[in-house]
Amino acid sequence: MRLIIYTGKGGVGKTSVSAATARRLAQKGHRTIIMSVDTAHSLGDSLNIKLGPVPKRIAPNLDAFELDILHEMQTKWSAIKDYLTAFMFSQGLESISAEEMAVFPGMEMVAALLYVLQFEDQGKYDAVVIDTAPTGETLRLMSFPDMSSWYIDKAFSFVNRMINVARATIGKVVDFPLPTKEVMDNLKELKDDMTRVKAVLDDTEHTTMRLVLIPERMAISETMRAYTYLSLYNKNVECLIVNKVLPPDVDGKFLQVKLKEQEAHMTEIHKAFEPLRIMSAQMLRTELRGTKKLDHLADMIFGDEDPIEVYASESPMKFVTVDGIDELCLKMPFVKEDQVELFKGNDNTIIIHVGSQKRTVLLPMTLAGADLLGAEFGDGCLIIKFRRKKV
Numbered sequence: 193m194r195l196i197i198y199t200g201k202g203g204v205g206k207t208s209v210s211a212a213t214a215r216r217l218a219q220k221g222h223r224t225i226i227m228s229v230d231t232a233h234s235l236g237d238s239l240n241i242k243l244g245p246v247p248k249r250i251a252p253n254l255d256a257f258e259l260d261i262l263h264e265m266q267t268k269w270s271a272i273k274d275y276l277t278a279f280m281f282s283q284g285l286e287s288i289s290a291e292e293m294a295v296f297p298g299m300e301m302v303a304a305l306l307y308v309l310q311f312e313d314q315g316k317y318d319a320v321v322i323d324t325a326p327t328g329e330t331l332r333l334m335s336f337p338d339m340s341s342w343y344i345d346k347a348f349s350f351v352n353r354m355i356n357v358a359r360a361t362i363g364k365v366v367d368f369p370l371p372t373k374e375v376m377d378n379l380k381e382l383k384d385d386m387t388r389v390k391a392v393l394d395d396t397e398h399t400t401m402r403l404v405l406i407p408e409r410m411a412i413s414e415t416m417r418a419y420t421y422l423s424l425y426n427k428n429v430e431c432l433i434v435n436k437v438l439p440p441d442v443d444g445k446f447l448q449v450k451l452k453e454q455e456a457h458m459t460e461i462h463k464a465f466e467p468l469r470i471m472s473a474q475m476l477r478t479e480l481r482g483t484k485k486l487d488h489l490a491d492m493i494f495g496d497e498d499p500i501e502v503y504a505s506e507s508p509m510k511f512v513t514v515d516g517i518d519e520l521c522l523k524m525p526f527v528k529e530d531q532v533e534l535f536k537g538n539d540n541t542i543i544i545h546v547g548s549q550k551r552t553v554l555l556p557m558t559l560a561g562a563d564l565l566g567a568e569f570g571d572g573c574l575i576i577k578f579r580r581k582k583v
C-alpha cells in the first residue's frame with residue numbers, strides 16, 4: 193500500500209494538492225482514500241462535497257473523510273475517554289469541558305496513524321493520501337510513534353505507583369479514579385500498534401512525504417526546516433511541489449514586481465533543494481475549488497505521470513562499514529555542524545539534537561557497547577562513527 197503524506201506551511205495549497213493527487217490516483221485506476229487530519233478541515237470545501245468522520249465513496253475508486261477526534265474517542269477509545277473524562281472531572285473540570293480536555297494534542301495524529309494500519313490490514317486500498325495541518329503538526333505525527341512507547345511506559349509506571357498509593361491508603365479516599373484493566377489493556381494495545389505504525393512510516397519504498405510550498409521567503413525557510421527534521425526522523429521526503437507560481441505573462445505593474453520576486457525565489461529553491469525532484473503548479477486566476485479545477489491542478493503538477501510513483505526511496509538513515517569502522521549516515525540537509533549535539537543514551541541509543549528537535553536512534557545489536565569515535569559532516573550527511581567492542 194502506497195502512503196503519501198503532504199505537509200507544508202499554512203495556506204500554501206496542501207489540501208488542494210492532496211485532493212488533486214487523490215483524484216488523479218483514482219483516475220489512474222488505483223483504489224484510493226484521502227483522509228484530512230487538520231482539525232480545521234477544508235478537504236470537503238476543496239472537493240466541493242460534504243464529508244464526514246467516516247470514509248465515503250465520492251468518485252469511482254475514491255473514498256474520502258475528515259477525521260474527527262471526538263468521534264474517534266467516542267467510537268474506538270471509549271474506555272480511555274471515559275477514564276480521562278472521569279479523571280479531569282475529579283480534578284474539578286465540568287464534565288463537558290473534561291470530555292474535550294481528554295483529547296491530548298496530537299491525538300488526531302495517533303488516530304490517523306491507526307487508520308493507516310487498518311487500511312494496510314484490510315488491503316482495501318492501493319493508495320492512501322493524508323492532508324495534514326501546517327508543518328508543526330505533521331512533525332508531531334512523524335515523531336509520535338517514536339515517542340509513544342516512552343509516554344505509554346510512563347503512564348504505566350504512574351498508574352502502578354497510584355495503585356500502590358491506593359493500597360497504602362486503603363479505607364481512605366483517593367481523590368481521583370484509578371484506571372480499569374480495560375484502560376490499561378487499551379494502552380498496551382496502542383503501544384503495540386505504534387510499533388507497527390513506525391514500521392509503516394519508515395518503509396521508504398511505500399511511504400513518502402511530499403512538501404508543498406510557494407515561492408516566498410518564509411515558506412522556503414519553513415520547508416528547509418521541515419526537510420531537515422523529517423530526515424532526522426528518517427522519513428523519505430521524495431519531492432517538492434511549488435504551488436501558486438505566477439504565469440510569465442502576468443499583466444500590471446504590481447504583478448510584474450511579484451513575478452520578478454518569485455523568479456528569484458524559484459532559482460533559490462532549485463539551488464537549495466536539488467537533486468530533490470521539484471514540481472510546480474501555476475496560480476489560477478480564480479479560486480481553486482471543485483473537481484474540475486483540482487484535475488487541472490493535477491495536470492499542472494503531474495502531467496501524464498502517475499502520482500503513485502515513488503520519486504526517490506533512499507532511506508535518510510544508513511548504517512555502513514568503512515575500513516572496519518561502523519558509520520551511521522544521517523541525511524541532514526541545511527544543517528551546520530554547530531547546530532548538532534550528540535549524546536550517548538541508555539540502552540544502546542544515541543540522541544541527536546538539531547534545533548528544537550530531538551531524535552533517539554536505537555543502534556543495531558552489533559553496535560551494543562561500541563565506542564563512539566566522533567562525528568563529521570560530509571555531502572549533507574551527518575556521519576557518526578563507532579568502533580565495535582572486541583569479542
Ligand SMILES: Nc1ncnc2c1ncn2[C@@H]1O[C@H](COP(=O)(O)OP(=O)(O)OP(=O)(O)O)[C@@H](O)[C@H]1O
Nearest residue numbers: 201202203204205206207208436474475476479480
Ligand atoms: N494554484 C492555485 N491557484 C489559485 N489558488 C490556489 C492554488 N492553490 C491553492 N489555492 C487557494 O489557496 C487557498 C489555500 O489553499 P489550501 O486550502 O489548499 O491550502 P492549505 O495549505 O491546505 O491551507 P491550510 O494550511 O489552511 O490547511 C485556497 O483558497 C485555495 O483555493
Ligand SMILES: [Mg+2]
Nearest residue numbers: 206207230234
Ligand atoms: Mg489544508
